[in-house]
Amino acid sequence: MQYTCSVAMGPIDQLLEIARTAEEVGFDSIALPDSLFYMEKQSADYPYTPDGSRMWNEDTPWVDPLIAAGAMGAVTSTLRFYTNVMKLGSRNPLLLARQVGSVANLTGDRFGFGVGIGWAPEEFEWCGVPYAKRGKRVDEMIEVIKLVLGGGMVEFHGEFYDFDRLQMSPAPSAPVPFYVGGHTDVALKRAARVGDGWTSAMMTGEQLAETIGTINALRAEYGRVDQPFEFQAVCIDKFGVDGHRELAEAGVTDNIVIPWVFDGLGFDAPIEQKKDSLKRFADTYIHSGWQDR
Template sequence: MKYTVGVAMNPLDQLAGIAKTAEECGFSSIALPDSLFFMETQAADYPYTPDGSRMWNAETPWVDPLIAAAAMGAVTEKIEFYTQVLKLGSRNPVLLARQVGSVAALTNNRFGFGVGIGWAPEEFEWCGAPYKRRGARVDEMIDVLKLILGGGMVEYHGEFFDFDRLQMSPAPTKPVPFYVGGHTEVALKRAARVGDGWTSAMIKFDDLVGVIARLRELRAEYGRENEPFEIQTVCIDRFGKDGYAELEDAGVTDIITVPWVFDGIGFDAPLEAKQDSMRKFAEQYVN
């Protein structure tokens, strides 16, 4: 079992210290969230809370996860980083390939790319991307990203994106793993078809078991059942040794945790308190 530290909504000046301590404690990864901006009014419900409200406000700190991965990678040597998840729909895949390839190079292949579509129409429209047909557009974006990141001279001629032969150097010396997020049927199909893993938002255990079973069915349909596949999860009702053992038995490979939450410490707490929580968690579960 892998254990990953989630750093959503943390002050930016703590990220380097959290990364160094997580590495010292034996955590395998840092999970980096993505939020472009806070719109005063939202046109759609946030899909992962009961009432559709957001768990953050206009003052909550966010940093671009790709920049954060490069910065945290510069002060560590072994720990890995992945976006959880970057919202593809509002981005341009050619520009994004440049960024992802750069992070992979700067971290010496310690970067995984967790991707989703994005839930907010404003993030699409205000960044110049269409909200309509966003799923089909994101499918094509993944194709473009994998093609460019694979290295060499490539071209692409699709419905949404079109370019003649180009090359971005240096290409990653190892394939960048793609972890696909989302709980809907179409998201699970996307993960099973093109992903190296599936990554969850907050989810209850019984729902998670159903998702994992469905992913197994879909991967078999796509002929990918024997390929390595990560299950990264934020399970909100299984904790401790027994709970984590249940998750492992269910097929989870990577538990995303926020250790200081278990100690009743808020996101704006001092770095030292969070480091103590990571050390305590690691002594109990990681090592």
């Protein structure tokens, strides 16, 4: 099982030092969250909290995850980065293809594209995109972005996007993996059908095991069960070596963690405390050899 450090909701001036330290102590990846803006009034419930409220406020810091990946990639050499997840529905696929391809090239193919739809109608409407038919539109967006990133002269004529022959150069030297987020039935089907992995929001170990089983059954239906596939998990109730072992046995391939939160620190803890948490976590889990036992 791999280990990824999430940098959600932390000060952006800490990102480069977190990346350097995470690589130094042995983390595999950094997970980069996405939020466009904070609307004062929300017209829809946030889907990943019991009461629909947001876990952040108007002053919570965010940075564009693609820009962050490029910056953090410049100060590291082996660490990978992926969006967790970028909300596609309010964006343009050709612009995203240009950005994703740039990050993949600048990081030496150390970038994975975690994608979702987006939950807030305001993010769609205020960016000039209708909220209606968002799922079908995102399906088409994924198809467009993959097509363009594949290189060469391409064209596309779909329901939502239509363009004649074009080429973006240079194409990434290796395919950019797409990790599909979401807990709904349609999201799980999307992950099984077109994804190189699935990424969760906060779930229990039992929920993760059930969802992994569902996705694997769907992958078999789509004839994709023999293809490589990642299960990236944010688990809220499996801790300690035994808990991590249970997650691995359930099929989790990538455990997304925030070590300083586990140590009782806040998202805005000082950078030296966060570095200590990264090192302590790595000693306990990454270098302890529990996976070899």
